[in-house]
Amino acid sequence: MAVEVSVIATSSLGDRSYLASDGRVGVVVDPQRDVDRVLYLAGVKGVRISHVVETHVHNDYVSGGLELARVTGARYLVAAADEVGFDRVPVSDGDQVAVSDSVRLRVIGTPGHTFHHLSYVLDEASDGGWQPAGVFTGGSLLFGTTGRTDLLGGRHAHELAHHQHASARRLADLLPDGAQVWPTHGFGSFCSASQADAPDSTIGREKAKNPVLRLAADQFVTETLADLDAYPAYYAHVGVANTAGPTPVDLTPVTRADAAQLRERIAAGQWVVDLRHRKAYTASHLAGTVSLGLDGPMSTWLGWLIDWGTPITLLADTPEQVADAQRELVRIGIDRPAAHATGEVEGWAAEPGQLRELPMADFPALAAARAGNTPTGLPTPDVVLDVRMTNEWKTGHIDGAVHIPLPDLPKRLADVPAGTVWVHCSSGYRATAAASLLANADRHAVVINDKFDQAQAAGLAMADQA
Structure with a gap:
């Protein structure tokens, strides 16, 4: 049987884990902490999990690798250079791992997203020997982008960006154009420098589309570092947990409050x-x-x-x-x-x-209110607050709006000018969160529940830069 690779998507965090198998034994790559999903999939396919591998110490989610290896008896492969607080099988660039008679892994050092990042080439046996089916790239080569290089601190970002460029080039030189690319990040995760430009990809497609394979090293470094936005504060805690060794999950119901x-x-x-x-x-x-x-x-x-x-x-x-x-x-x-x-x-x-209650409006209502025709039942806006991220703001924003990214708002409530605040984001989700925070601080807020790309068409004047 040809090797089969199944995606286990965690869309809420923008990541993918994988189960690769020959129909009998399987390898799990970068599992999330709730490993019951992986165990269920392996059970449905009738596959015994023999290996669990990590491409890197994750920052955006707590890994389920240690627990999955414990409950299945699988070998747990982690970079030898990463100093971790648990037993694992240490692997390094150049190692080969036999999964079965028909499947093997080749370990490729691909520093960039982290210093000790690894990728794993999945080879399958053929009459002519071993043929690469694809490569699990973690936070290295993604779909149309790469993993960000600043998560270990700004002082390392420039050096890691150069490593990222070299690592991507190495993968492109090592593998045939038809080899599949299976990244962990790029589907909404803040671990990605930008978002994936396709639902799947190959080495050949990345050669044609990905800036890391089209730009010289210095230009790539300059452009990728210039485009990085803030990332979640909780990443600092996640990295520590993954290095120490995550504890098992307890998903039993919690106490009910009256x-x-x-x-x-x-x-x-x-x-x-x-x-x-x-x-x-x-x-x-x-x-x-x-x-x-x-x-x-x-x-x-x-x-x-x-x-x-x-x-x-x-x-x-x-x-x-x-x-x-x-x-x-x-x-x-x-x-x-x-x-x-x-x-x-x-x-x-x-x-x-x-x-x-919280009043809810849309961008046409805001345009009408700014023209002096506030719709019935809505308070007149004194402040328009944009809670999108900085890169979103830079691509275009409503003229005269105040910008405070949602993550900054709890500590910057005093920076919101006085009066009634109409708050927006790109869709309404973050705006509602922000409006609830404002209301809890005794501010009058209106949620703009609308897509930002409709703002200009609604008649609102736009500005291109901060």
């Missing part, structure tokens, strides 16, 4: 997070809560916004949604929420006065 306890948690300054869709949140929510719906990258923004270690309580329509959120949170190292509550929003309030 209305009085929710009020106490909010009064104590804990985070009470509403996981419902933003339209439900704006219609009615518990005062003092923060909107981070499960329909978006909840864990990324929550992990970025909170002070690490702050107790978190989850609110949702159903227990299943709370369970989904728990799964998302353990992936970034938030192991056990303090409590949860489900059901109707009225049941979360100890008294009727605790329920609030």
